[in-house]
Amino acid sequence: MPKSATRIQQKNQAAIMTAGLEVFSQFGFRGSTLDQVADAAGLSKPNLLYYFPSKDAIYTALLARLLENWLEPLHQMNDAGDPVEEILGYANRKLTMSRDFPRESRLFANEILQGAPRIKDVLAGELRALVEAKATVIKRWIAEGKIKPVDPVHLIFSIWSLTQHYADFDVQVRAILGDTDPFDTAETHLNDVFRRLLTP
Amino acid sequence: MPKSATRIQQKNQAAIMTAGLEVFSQFGFRGSTLDQVADAAGLSKPNLLYYFPSKDAIYTALLARLLENWLEPLHQMNDAGDPVEEILGYANRKLTMSRDFPRESRLFANEILQGAPRIKDVLAGELRALVEAKATVIKRWIAEGKIKPVDPVHLIFSIWSLTQHYADFDVQVRAILGDTDPFDTAETHLNDVFRRLLTP
Amino acid sequence: MPKSATRIQQKNQAAIMTAGLEVFSQFGFRGSTLDQVADAAGLSKPNLLYYFPSKDAIYTALLARLLENWLEPLHQMNDAGDPVEEILGYANRKLTMSRDFPRESRLFANEILQGAPRIKDVLAGELRALVEAKATVIKRWIAEGKIKPVDPVHLIFSIWSLTQHYADFDVQVRAILGDTDPFDTAETHLNDVFRRLLTP
Amino acid sequence: MPKSATRIQQKNQAAIMTAGLEVFSQFGFRGSTLDQVADAAGLSKPNLLYYFPSKDAIYTALLARLLENWLEPLHQMNDAGDPVEEILGYANRKLTMSRDFPRESRLFANEILQGAPRIKDVLAGELRALVEAKATVIKRWIAEGKIKPVDPVHLIFSIWSLTQHYADFDVQVRAILGDTDPFDTAETHLNDVFRRLLTP
DNA sequence: TATGAATGAGGATTCATTCAT
DNA sequence: AATGAATGAATCCTCATTCAT
Known part of the structure; x- marks a missing residue:
């Protein structure tokens, strides 16, 4: 009964991935x-x-799936769009990911904290290349006077840190904010930050 | 000869703290x-x-020592100083800490990522109170027109995330930047970010 | 095949209990x-x-099983039976237990020697109540002239000590008796002791 | 200063013996x-x-000191005295030892329970010889009609078990008796037991 | 005589993984 | 596809003993 077997297989593999992510x-x-x-x-x-x-295979599978989606929001930043809106859009997509997939963010943070033993190659390869490509675009935007001068790579770091913070440091954020939902107010704040930083 | 005994003790205890921090x-x-x-x-x-x-005692001792110094830079933010310079000064102090004490930052990040089981109380107590106190000051600065309107608590979160990122995600930052020293360029960038965000 | 699984489980659990008792x-x-x-x-x-x-769970399980059977012989002492025979019967049952279950007796002795940390409650609760109930019966027998006056609680202590001695101090008993089997002669002796003590 | 040294030595050795006995x-x-x-x-x-x-040396020294005194009460049983009073006297001396030196009794009990690895020789040698010697005396007393017939070795076992019980099982005895002091009533009881057993 | 420092040999328990079914 | 049973390799911690002073 290969069909039913496959169905069970998929269900269980999915359950394991979800459980592994959680843990x-x-x-x-x-x-x-x-x-x-x-x-x-x-x-x-x-x-x-x-x-x-x-155990390692589960963890590695989780990391692999994570990386597939992790770079997607940056890929979506459109060279041809309005610079400020494109950058803000990217930041907002990242913030949404922190809200909707905080465990993925923390899994990534954990891996990086430990020295990224399993994904150093991806960081120095694919990720670096992508960042450099987008940095080139941003530099062009700056040269064209579409956005204020800013270090493009550090700008990207800033987007990462400011957004992922709400997932990775969730406990701390909530300990300080009490009952207020962090993401409601975070979005406005981050838009302020980036608009003032970039709007010429 | 208690003095010599104490010396060995101090030396070894210090060595253990250093080693524990590292690991x-x-x-x-x-x-x-x-x-x-x-x-x-x-x-x-x-x-x-x-x-x-x-094992737990070593870890707890490290956390305790960490917390002693962790809040200090925020404490130093002076109500009576120039608002923009005070906030920038705080951010710069935090960035310096990320450069000089990255392991402390990562220890803290690790603890938070795991749900802060040992320091939840401090977060919801001392830290929250300190943040709220400083937020009040910032609100006053805003009301006085000394800085642009900004959510004061999220401003503090932003300072934390933007600066700690260079310690916690050090591996990633260096994988992307290559040989460039992150902190050289980070300082300028962060000053840009906060100046544009706050200068009226 | 749960039955076969259970069989292994039962076999091993039993083996562990036996081994734990021995040790x-x-x-x-x-x-x-x-x-x-x-x-x-x-x-x-x-x-x-x-x-x-x-380790504790094994030990506790052994103690629990022991206590289940430990009080049984005293329970069996029948209020309506012939007083002297009932008391002698109890003593003989205890002696038989010392012969057939010396390790259980020594386990109990060990626990008591160490201050009974795990079974103090049982001693001061269930055991005390049982002893007091039986003491009341014995007092009635004395009042009815069926047995000679005797302190009923100390009588019970005497039965315990005289019989358990052959299990707990087995090494000493055999060192002194040489090849003679202690229990052969002990039974007669103990019957003498209790008959002369009690027969009116 | 050998004299003062010796004094300290004796004091500390004594303290260790006391502490070791306790533990x-x-x-x-x-x-x-x-x-x-x-x-x-x-x-x-x-x-x-x-x-x-x-550690072993402390334990062994304790056992050695114990054995020195352990047999003394039996030694004191006088061949020439009144048989019933001599045997009762022995029992009473043993009971007094249980009251005044319960820890010594428990140390001995512990050693026996564990198979007497360090004092088997003493048991099978000195102790056995002493018991046999006294058994001979008791047999003579029986033959002379001074006491009722009784197995002399088991009689000695009975004296041991009945008296040591109040030291070794102290916790249990007190759990059952509550606030009553065990020894007050034990003495009368044991005298009853032995008098009825032995008086012709 | 006394003690702070150090350690090798356990000892209880955990855990990823394997085996048999 | 699933699970009960089993295990070797850690892992935290204890403890009798030794060393240096």
């Missing part, structure tokens, strides 16, 4: 146990390892 | 082992535990 | 190691902990 | 730690080992 994003790779993941996935530990050959 | 800041509490800390401290594992009763 | 009754809780128990059970140490969550 | 009698040899003994003695652990070469 790994909080405790990091070494701080997480397969028991935690198995519990969260509602599977037995040996059954977990029927779908993924090892 | 815990990278791997987090659960991801670190006493073996790693002992190796880094140049001590045997039992000897380590002669100075600190447990 | 704990001789060395006490703190003096015993999981290695000893695992060896005696023919299991690896981690496999041991697959069936019981901790 | 070993409760937890047994393997269940006790040198830290516990050192704490109880008010000495540092290395200083402890200045006076006794090892």
Whole structure:
């Protein structure tokens, strides 16, 4: 019954990915146990390892899936669009991701904090190339007087840090804000920041 | 000869703190082992535990020491100074800390990422109170027209995220920047960001 | 096939209980190691902990099982029976237990010697109540002239000490008696003791 | 200053013996730690080992001192005295020892429970010889009609178990008796037991 | 005589992974 | 596809003992 088997397979693999994300994003790779993941996935530990050959494989799969989507918002920044709006749009997409996918953000943060042992290549390769390409665009925008002078690479770092902060430091943000939802007010604030920084 | 005894004690305790900072800041509490800390401290594992009763005690001591200094730069923001310069000064102090004490920053980031199990109280207590106090000052500055309108709490979040990013995401930053030293250019960039955001 | 699984489980749990009894009754809780128990059970140490969550759990399970049976012989003393025979019967049942379950007796003795940290409640609760109930019966027997006057609680202590001695001090008893089986002659002796003490 | 040194030595050795008795009698040899003994003695652990070469040495010294006094009450049973009074006297001396030296009794009980690894020789040698000698005396008393027939060795066992019980099972005895002092009533009871057993 | 410092040999427990079914 | 059983390799921690002073 390959069809039904495949369906179960997909369901369980998805459950494992979700569980792994939940666990790994909080405790990091070494701080997480397969028991935690198995519990969260509602599977037995040996059954977990029927779908993924090892703890590492689950973690790596999560990282791979993450990277697929992680760069997408930056890719979408359109060379031909209105510069200020394009940059603001990127920042807003990143903020939305922090709101909707905070665990992915924390998984990424964890990996970077530990020295990015598994994704250094991606950072120095694909990511660096993408950033440099977009930096070139931004420089052109500056030269054309469409936005105020700004270090384009640090601008991108700023977008990352300002938006991801609301996912990665969520506990701290909420401890300080109390019941207020952080994202409601964050969006306005970040738009202020970038508009004043960039609008000529 | 208690003095010599104390000297050894101080030396070893300091070595353990340094080693613990190195290890815990990278791997987090659960991801670190006493073996790693002992190796880094140049001590045997039992000897380590002669100075600190447990792995947890080392980690907790590190967190405690960290928190002592962590809030200091914000405390230093002077109500009576020039608003823009005071806020910029705070941001610059934080950036300097990221440059000089990146491991402390990563230790803190690790703790927060894991849900801040040991310092939630400090966050919701001391830190929140301090932030609210400084937010009041900032609001007054805004009311007096000394700085442009801005959400004061999110302004503080922005200072944190923009500066700590250079410590916490150091690997990523360097992967993208290559040989350029991040902090040389970061300072100018951050001054641009905050000046444009705040200067009336 | 849950039945086969259960069979292995039961077999191993039983083996662990037997092994734990053997080891704990001789060395006490703190003096015993999981290695000893695992060896005696023919299991690896981690496999041991697959069936019981901790060393303490094994010990506690043994104590619990012991207490279930420990009071039974006293319960069986029948208010309506012949007083002398009832008391003698109780003593004989206790002596038989010392012969057939000496390790249980020593486990109990060990626990009491260490201050009964885990079963103080049972002693001061269930056991005390049972002793007091039976003491009331014995007092009635005395009042009715069925047995000679005797302190009923100390009588019960005497039955315990005289019989358990042959299990708890077995090594000493055998060192003195040489090849003679202690229990052969003990029974007669104890019957003499109690008959002369009680027969009006 | 040898004299003062000796004084300190004696004081500390005595303190260690007292502390060791306290600790070993409760937890047994393997269940006790040198830290516990050192704490109880008010000495540092290395200083402890200045006076006794090892943990074992302390325990062995305690056992040796114990054995010196342990057999004394039986030795005192006088062949030429009145049989019933002599045997009762012995029982009373043993009961007094249980009251005044319960820790010694428990130390002995612990050692026996563990199979008497260090004093098997004494049991099978000195003790056995003494018991046999006294058994011969008792047999003579029986033959002379001075006391009722009774198994002499088991009689001695009975004296041991009935009296030591109040030291070794102290916790249980007090749990059942509540506030009543066990020894007040025990003496009368034991006299009843032995008088009725022996008086012709 | 005394103690701070250090350590090797355990000892309880965890955990990723394998095996058998 | 699933799971109960089993294990070797850690991992935190304890403890008797030694060393240096």
